[in-house]
Amino acid sequence: MKKSNLLILVLSSTLLACGFSFAKEEAAADCKKQIEELKEFEGNCPCFRAVMDEYVRENKYNEFAAYLKTLTEKNKSVAPCANYYIALTRYRQLKYLEEQQLWDEYFNEGNAYREDLVSCAQAAIDATTPADSAQIYSRLALWQFHQDQQDAFAEESLIALTGALGEYAKSAKDYEPLREAADILSGYGEKSRSKELYRLYAQKVISPDSDTPDLERLAAGFFSQGNLGLAETIYDAYIERVIKAGPKEKALPVLTGLARQFSYQPDKPNDPLYAEKVFMKVEELGGKEVFDQELMYLRANNLEKAKDYAKAKDYFVQLTGFYPGSTYADEADFKTGVIFTYILRNAKEGEDYFKKLAKKEEADPWAISSLYHLGLLLQWQDDFEGAKKYYTALVEKAKDGFADTVALAKERLKEINERKPLEYNLDTFLDASLKEESGNFDMSKVETAVAPNPAKPESDVEISSSAYTTESGCMQVVLQYLWSGDLASETPPGDKPALRTKYPTPGTKVVFLVVTSPVGIIDRGIAIVDVR
Amino acid sequence: MLAACSLFFAVLLTSALAAARPRAYIKKLKKSQYQLIADGKPMIVKGVCYSPVPVGANHEYDWWSDPNKPWMTDGKLMQEMGINTIRVYQPGPNPEAVRQVIRDLYANFGIRTILGNWLGFWEYPAPFYGDKAFQERFKKEVLDMVKAFKDEPGVLLWILGNENNYSCLGQVNPWSSDEIDKEPDPQKQKAMRFRIYYSFVNDIAKEIHKLDPNHPVALGNGELIGLEYAKESAPDVDLVACIIYRGKTFGNLFKSLKATFDKPILLAEFGADAYDAFLKKEDQNMQAFFLESQWRQIYDNLAKNPEGEGNCLGGAMFEWTDEWWKHNESDPEAWKVHDTGSNWSNGSYYFDIKAENNKNMNEEWFGITALSEETESGLNKRMPRKAYYVVREFWKNPKPLPKKKGKR
Numbered sequence: 001m002k003k004s005n006l007l008i009l010v011l012s013s014t015l016l017a018c019g020f021s022f023a024k025e026e027a028a029a030d031c032k033k034q035i036e037e038l039k040e041f042e043g044n045c046p047c048f049r050a051v052m053d054e055y056v057r058e059n060k061y062n063e064f065a066a067y068l069k070t071l072t073e074k075n076k077s078v079a080p081c082a083n084y085y086i087a088l089t090r091y092r093q094l095k096y097l098e099e100q101q102l103w104d105e106y107f108n109e110g111n112a113y114r115e116d117l118v119s120c121a122q123a124a125i126d127a128t129t130p131a132d133s134a135q136i137y138s139r140l141a142l143w144q145f146h147q148d149q150q151d152a153f154a155e156e157s158l159i160a161l162t163g164a165l166g167e168y169a170k171s172a173k174d175y176e177p178l179r180e181a182a183d184i185l186s187g188y189g190e191k192s193r194s195k196e197l198y199r200l201y202a203q204k205v206i207s208p209d210s211d212t213p214d215l216e217r218l219a220a221g222f223f224s225q226g227n228l229g230l231a232e233t234i235y236d237a238y239i240e241r242v243i244k245a246g247p248k249e250k251a252l253p254v255l256t257g258l259a260r261q262f263s264y265q266p267d268k269p270n271d272p273l274y275a276e277k278v279f280m281k282v283e284e285l286g287g288k289e290v291f292d293q294e295l296m297y298l299r300a301n302n303l304e305k306a307k308d309y310a311k312a313k314d315y316f317v318q319l320t321g322f323y324p325g326s327t328y329a330d331e332a333d334f335k336t337g338v339i340f341t342y343i344l345r346n347a348k349e350g351e352d353y354f355k356k357l358a359k360k361e362e363a364d365p366w367a368i369s370s371l372y373h374l375g376l377l378l379q380w381q382d383d384f385e386g387a388k389k390y391y392t393a394l395v396e397k398a399k400d401g402f403a404d405t406v407a408l409a410k411e412r413l414k415e416i417n418e419r420k421p422l423e424y425n426l427d428t429f430l431d432a433s434l435k436e437e438s439g440n441f442d443m444s445k446v447e448t449a450v451a452p453n454p455a456k457p458e459s460d461v462e463i464s465s466s467a468y469t470t471e472s473g474c475m476q477v478v479l480q481y482l483w484s485g486d487l488a489s490e491t492p493p494g495d496k497p498a499l500r501t502k503y504p505t506p507g508t509k510v511v512f513l514v515v516t517s518p519v520g521i522i523d524r525g526i527a528i529v530d531v532r
Numbered sequence: 533m534l535a536a537c538s539l540f541f542a543v544l545l546t547s548a549l550a551a552a553r554p555r556a557y558i559k560k561l562k563k564s565q566y567q568l569i570a571d572g573k574p575m576i577v578k579g580v581c582y583s584p585v586p587v588g589a590n591h592e593y594d595w596w597s598d599p600n601k602p603w604m605t606d607g608k609l610m611q612e613m614g615i616n617t618i619r620v621y622q623p624g625p626n627p628e629a630v631r632q633v634i635r636d637l638y639a640n641f642g643i644r645t646i647l648g649n650w651l652g653f654w655e656y657p658a659p660f661y662g663d664k665a666f667q668e669r670f671k672k673e674v675l676d677m678v679k680a681f682k683d684e685p686g687v688l689l690w691i692l693g694n695e696n697n698y699s700c701l702g703q704v705n706p707w708s709s710d711e712i713d714k715e716p717d718p719q720k721q722k723a724m725r726f727r728i729y730y731s732f733v734n735d736i737a738k739e740i741h742k743l744d745p746n747h748p749v750a751l752g753n754g755e756l757i758g759l760e761y762a763k764e765s766a767p768d769v770d771l772v773a774c775i776i777y778r779g780k781t782f783g784n785l786f787k788s789l790k791a792t793f794d795k796p797i798l799l800a801e802f803g804a805d806a807y808d809a810f811l812k813k814e815d816q817n818m819q820a821f822f823l824e825s826q827w828r829q830i831y832d833n834l835a836k837n838p839e840g841e842g843n844c845l846g847g848a849m850f851e852w853t854d855e856w857w858k859h860n861e862s863d864p865e866a867w868k869v870h871d872t873g874s875n876w877s878n879g880s881y882y883f884d885i886k887a888e889n890n891k892n893m894n895e896e897w898f899g900i901t902a903l904s905e906e907t908e909s910g911l912n913k914r915m916p917r918k919a920y921y922v923v924r925e926f927w928k929n930p931k932p933l934p935k936k937k938g939k940r
Contacts, residue, residue, distance in 0.1 A: 103817040476876035
């Protein structure tokens with residue numbers, strides 16, 4: 001690019017930014033004028049937000065509160081809105097002071113701001129009815145404040161907020177407060193309340209006259225904003241309409257498209273459980289036949305990533321039953337073997353899948369790994385000769401490939417040849433997974449996560465874990481993390497709850513974990529990593 | 533004459549009633565609200581945990597016998613701040629020295645003392661609460677303490693144990709008995725341990741009441757863990773002394789306690805450290821921020837506050853001075869160093885939770901006064917941290933939230 005062009009580009013961007021900022025300032029000034037000239041109270045407080053944004057942009061919280069107080073003195077009809085905005089300003093100001101650690105002001109003025117917040121929000125509530133959005137927002141700010149403080153008013157103000165929202169929904173024409181309240185409640189973990197509000201909101205925005213494409217656009221908009229809760233509520237209505245409108249040949253591609261959209265995919269918004277809900281509708285409508293191999297794999301993989309292993313296994317089995325020659329068949333068989341053996345504690349059933357793969361002539365990653373797991377299970381049962389056969393077959397079959405699995409097999413062979421016990425971490429995992437008396441280690445107290453999954457060969461992948469332990473106050477329980485399985489080059493120390501590794505070859509890697517405390521095993525975990 | 537006689541008898545009756553009343557007791561108000569009464573007056577415990585171990589020493593140091601009398605220097609600073617109570621976990625080995633400390637603090641600064649006992653929690657290899665001989669040993673130790681100090685006007689109440697209840701869950705200081713070992717269900721094992729432990733505490737509480745009707749007996753407890761068993765097994769304790777580290781607030785603690793074990797609560801240990809483990813520097817503001825917020829919630833839940841639960845008697849923040857021995861307690865050289873390492877993690881203290889391995893709680897930095905290596909009158913110089921001033925100001929003007937008008 002020529003220098004002159006660059007200069008023009010920079011100048012024009014600057015001018016554009018200045019122009020935009022100037023336009024905003026001008027709009028705020030207009031709004032200020034409109035507010036000052038208000039003749040009577042308007043329940044939705046038009047213009048206040050624009051003016052507030054202008055002040056808050058420069059962190060002029062006190063100035064805005066002072067402006068609103070002066071305004072109230074001059075013009076009583078703006079008082080309810082002004083009071084709400086003072087409350088909101090103080091709420092944001094306290095947050096800002098804490099986040100920025102501006103402690104002098106926080107300690108010196110905090111009580112005054114809190115008092116302002118509560119009394120102004122209450123004044124706004126007293127001066128309005130639940131039909132006014134100003135009341136809804138005031139109650140929302142008040143509840144957030146109490147909830148953040150977890151004080152005695154939190155529950156009471158939530159009940160009052162919910163009641164007011166119900167009243168508001170009956171007569172409201174502007175539904176945004178319902179959505180905003182639902183978003184905020186959802187952010188605070190009030191899932192059932194937010195779900196109910198999303199339902200109310202959806203009922204309002206979806207009129208019987210609104211056409212189906214509009215509905216889809218609306219839902220897709222919320223999906224792309226990452227508001228999956230609301231998107232799902234609207235998609236539910238959309239799906240209902242699509243099915244009702246028929247015919248099924250037309251509806252099925254829409255539904256499968258949605259199932260794909262919500263299925264597990266790294267770094268994109270997804271909700272595997274909702275995807276499965278849609279898959280179930282697809283199956284209801286079109287039967288199993290509508291699932292081609294790719295869609296069936298997607299469904300099974302989605303459930304596997306959502307850690308619904310028992311159901312995932314069923315669909316992997318279904319996939320290989322319907323499409324035995326599928327490109328996904330080996331992976332599906334291998335994962336079925338892993339799930340049966342190490343998750344569902346059914347090594348007998350699992351072995352059949354490993355054996356099926358081990359018989360294959362070509363050396364693909366799953367056949368090679370299956371040989372390893374067959375050897376491992378025999379070694380754990382002290383059938384060293386049997387184990388050796390599998391490991392030796394693996395090394396021979398792998399030739400120069402599958403370096404990480406070959407390395408594991410060689411390690412195991414060395415143990416057998418030198419009459420050494422199976423590596424401690426691995427042995428502990430197998431004991432915890434396969435011995436009858438270890439049935440209480442059901443993976444409910446150890447959670448694992450893989451990022452990214454799938455991973456690329458030779459690129460970083462992080463496997464992390466969290467263990468749920470009993471309370472111990474300020475006496476920390478020292479935990480040990482016994483990692484084993486497909487760790488590639490990594491040998492994580494026992495005090496690390498996470499590891500970072502690189503897999504040299506593609507395939508399905510299985511990482512085992514047992515977490516222990518000084519008094520014994522807490523639980524076991526497993527991570528299944530796709531490398532492709 | 534008749535009037536004079538009436539007055540005489542009225543005065544006599546009042547005095548007799550006053551004499552019959554315990555020095556300190558808990559008054560139950562309406563709606564399960566509770567108030568601590570000390571010498572006839574309602575008292576909010578504005579307390580601090582006290583263990584003035586000097587730089588270079590460890591917990592074995594007998595500060596009670598320190599000729600430099602650290603409690604006199606500290607008592608003055610405490611009084612200026614508004615502290616009215618110290619909590620000590622266990623008295624020192626010399627009863628005369630302990631008596632002197634209690635007297636000095638009360639006579640000179642009006643500061644009362646809460647005395648406690650660990651109930652063998654730190655015994656190695658384990659506290660054997662299932663063993664009668666073990667129980668008798670520690671019961672005797674507690675009753676000896678009560679006999680020795682019950683007549684001291686400065687004593688406020690007794691606390692039995694601290695976070696001993698965690699041992700019943702089996703992860704810290706685990707213990708068992710033959711009977712427990714026979715039970716295959718781990719949940720039932722836990723329940724058995726709680727019942728054994730709380731019955732032991734209850735037994736001691738009953739004995740204390742016989743010996744000393746003048747002071748309440750508290751059950752020291754980590755969080756509210758196990759209190760559903762204390763309801764059946766420890767009905768004779770007068771209050772619960774909870775150890776709580778929940779960051780900015782205590783959450784629904786006061787309400788939950790009412791639902792599980794309706795007894796008054798003293799926040800017997802809470803607070804925040806003054807070291808940012810993420811930025812690796814002292815942060816007095818962070819500590820002051822948490823403490824101010826915690827005291828605000830304590831005040832919201834005191835008796836007669838119509839908006840709170842009304843079952844809180846006050847609290848004892850952890851702690852008065854830093855303790856330099858705590859991070860690496862087995863190395864005497866480390867006791868001379870103000871260690872910045874952290875041993876435990878608590879996500880509720882969110883400013884520095886991104887520290888390595890999330891370990892953000894710096895055990896040597898909990899003092900609301902820091903210690904200097906420089907000495908003054910034989911003591912490490914005390915340097916009040918910001919929390920000292922912030923909490924002092926809060927106590928002067930403990931602003932409650934604006935009164936409710938209609939429904940919120």
